[in-house]
Amino acid sequence: MSKLKTRYTVEVKMQAVRYLVDNKTTSRATSKVFGISRSRIVDFIHIELREIDEELHRNALEVLAENLKQRAYNGGKKSRRKVL
Numbered sequence: 001m002s003k004l005k006t007r008y009t010v011e012v013k014m015q016a017v018r019y020l021v022d023n024k025t026t027s028r029a030t031s032k033v034f035g036i037s038r039s040r041i042v043d044f045i046h047i048e049l050r051e052i053d054e055e056l057h058r059n060a061l062e063v064l065a066e067n068l069k070q071r072a073y074n075g076g077k078k079s080r081r082k083v084l
Helices: 003-007 010-023 027-034 038-052 054-083
Strands: none
Touching: 010 027, 010 038, 010 054, 027 038, 038 054
């Protein structure tokens, strides 16, 4: 059994993912609230969640994709400010 499955219960990880989806927070903000590492939350979403709750999995991936899009947008704005 992997560390991902044994370290935190599935219930705690499910609560963290529901929090991420309901509040549309980043994985970093969610990890601070629940005391779980960011990578553990993201790994749970990508590896285990699809088998447990497919709809929540889809919603979580949408939130992560939106966060990625926002991060790319903010990075571009920062680069433009440096150049100008």
